[in-house]
Amino acid sequence: MKKKYITLILLLTLFLPAVTPAYAFADMPSVGMMDELAPSITVRGNQLTVQHAEGMVLEIYNLAGLKVGSFKVESSEQSISTSLPKGCYILKLGKLVRKISIG
DSSP: OHHHHHHHHHHHHHHSOOOOOOOOOTTSOOHHHHHHHSOEEEEETTEEEEESOTTOEEEEEETTSOEEEEEEOOSSEEEEEOOOOSEEEEEEETTEEEEEEEO
């Protein structure tokens, strides 16, 4: 008798659809809008270009974890000239973190 109940419960859990909660994302922007508004960093030589990060602070760290630079972003698109020697660095802009190589 126990074996029949266990088999029945097993079959019901396998063949009945799983209940998943439904979430309303009405106040969430669409994916395309999020990509447009997300901060971005591009690097060309010693020139850093920061977009969509007005009012944020760009921090530059070497691979040892020492802060080697900090810049306040004043406009929605800002170019920053650095005098960093060749090497790898970590850029932090709010929650955005990128590893770059200057060569």
